[in-house]
Amino acid sequence: MPTDSLPFIFLNACLINNFVLSTxxxxxxxxxxxxxxxxxxxxxxxxxxxxxxxxxxxYGINFVLVAFEVxxxxxxxxxxxxxxxVQLVEMLMKKYSPALFRSLGIYLPLITTNCAILGLALFxxxxxxxxxxxxxxxxxxxxxxxxxxxxxxxxREKLELADMPSLARGAAVSLMLAGVLSLAFMGFxxxxx
Amino acid sequence: xKENTDTFLKxxxxxxxxxxxxxxxxxxxxxxxxxxxxxxxxxxxxxVLIGSSTLVSLLSRFIPKQVRIATYxxxxxxxVTVVDYxxxxxxxxxxxxxxxxxxxxxxxxxxxxxxxxxxxxxxxGKSLLDALGMGAGFTLALLCLGSVRELLGNGSLLxxxxxxxxxxxxxxxxxxxxxxxxxxxxxxxxxxxQERRTARRPEGGLxxxx
Numbered sequence: 001m002p003t004d005s006l007p008f009i010f011l012n013a014c015l016i017n018n019f020v021l022s023t024x025x026x027x028x029x030x031x032x033x034x035x036x037x038x039x040x041x042x043x044x045x046x047x048x049x050x051x052x053x054x055x056x057x058x059y060g061i062n063f064v065l066v067a068f069e070v071x072x073x074x075x076x077x078x079x080x081x082x083x084x085x086v087q088l089v090e091m092l093m094k095k096y097s098p099a100l101f102r103s104l105g106i107y108l109p110l111i112t113t114n115c116a117i118l119g120l121a122l123f124x125x126x127x128x129x130x131x132x133x134x135x136x137x138x139x140x141x142x143x144x145x146x147x148x149x150x151x152x153x154x155x156r157e158k159l160e161l162a163d164m165p166s167l168a169r170g171a172a173v174s175l176m177l178a179g180v181l182s183l184a185f186m187g188f189x190x191x192x193x
Numbered sequence: 194x195k196e197n198t199d200t201f202l203k204x205x206x207x208x209x210x211x212x213x214x215x216x217x218x219x220x221x222x223x224x225x226x227x228x229x230x231x232x233x234x235x236x237x238x239x240x241v242l243i244g245s246s247t248l249v250s251l252l253s254r255f256i257p258k259q260v261r262i263a264t265y266x267x268x269x270x271x272x273v274t275v276v277d278y279x280x281x282x283x284x285x286x287x288x289x290x291x292x293x294x295x296x297x298x299x300x301x302x303x304x305x306x307x308x309x310x311x312x313x314x315x316x317x318g319k320s321l322l323d324a325l326g327m328g329a330g331f332t333l334a335l336l337c338l339g340s341v342r343e344l345l346g347n348g349s350l351l352x353x354x355x356x357x358x359x360x361x362x363x364x365x366x367x368x369x370x371x372x373x374x375x376x377x378x379x380x381x382x383x384x385x386x387q388e389r390r391t392a393r394r395p396e397g398g399l400x401x402x403x
Contacts, residue, residue, distance in 0.1 A: 022369045024223035028302060031215070072278075075296055076270040083263060112266075113300045115219045122293045167388060171215055172380040179373030186368065 006136040009129070013140030016191050019116050020148040021182040026116030030149060031174050039103050040153035044146025046089055046104070048139070050111055051120055053085040054078075055138035058121035059131055078121045079112075086112045116145055151181060200319055204326025210303045211334035212383055217303035220294050221335055222372035228351050230290050231339030232332070237276045237295060239328025242304050244272040246312040246324035253313040265308045266299070273298045303331065341375050342366045 002008065019025045026047070033043045061077050090108055093101045101108070111117065120141050124134050155177055164173065210216045217238075224234045248268050249256075256264050277295050281288045288295070298304070307327055312320040343349060346366030348356045365371050 024219050024369065024372065025297075027218040027222060028216075031218070072274060075274055075277075075299060076267060079266055079270055079299055080263070083266065110302070113302045113305055115297045115300045118300050119293055119297055122296055126293070167384050168381060170384075172377050172384060175373050175377030175380065179370045179377060182370040182373055183365075186370065 009136045010140035014144035015188040018144045021185045025119040034152040037153045040149045048142025051138045051142045057081040201326040204330040209330040217301040225338035228339045231335040235332025235335045241272045243324045246320045249312040250320035
């Protein structure tokens, strides 16, 4: 499969170079919102949506920045776009699903400072993807993020019932768990060929 | 004076951004595969932290409350752009090794957190001390991870081989899973120390992790 074909880009972002487990983007929500399965899956959806919006906008903005030769403003413009996209999602969610809005709590506005999203916008610029490739990349990254979050949440729900020394409860064991998951995802490296 | 040293020291240990508050984990895990990368990342983040804390502290009276977060982010992004070009000018190799993570300092929640929670409410001197302390704490944490990972994964420190030729490196430590394991290990260690201190039982018979 050629490396710039759409399915490859999708698989690459989703499994081979999973955003959370192998490029370390979006660790904060990954550790913070993975306590419950339901919250995790919805958070995944919200992030995926913001990623799609941000990726589309970043593509357009980069076009303008290059045309005016002001690439050094890229970072500032991207972060402004992401902040607005998050605000949009927040308003929509508050209107249509107040329960979800409450359960995500502080992590919703914090999507703005989720490095996965800015990372996505930056990577697609570095790699000079065209518009469709950007969309495939954003979808893959979002799916990968959701996947990691959901697996983690499932594991942690089981872990609640396990008998663990009090010392290891909380962040330490979550990190160890993430390490094991990351080890598992390394197996996908073979897909890249 | 006592209070000033306290403002500085709390970032190093008691409120260490990485080990205690668990902020800014992404760069900590991603670029700590060698000591030199860890050090560069720590210094770059400290620079941005000091710059943004200074500006936020000076301007906080003039920033309208409703748009303060957006303003902080723009201030931070400006300093990150400066650091980005600076590192590119100093060492292209380092720039390639750190990759997008220099630009991703913008979304390091620690920096925004300090701007919102400390710099906007305190005078310049105190904010500077706080930024220095937090930056030093962040760098210390990065070095803690970086040295363990480079030592085990490569058998070297700062590129100098430590163990003899007979040492079999553990490549897993340099790969992504190693980052998670080492950070988890440090957190366990600190939790254990904490527990031992609160229990006031130096022999610590109950405190074994496994």
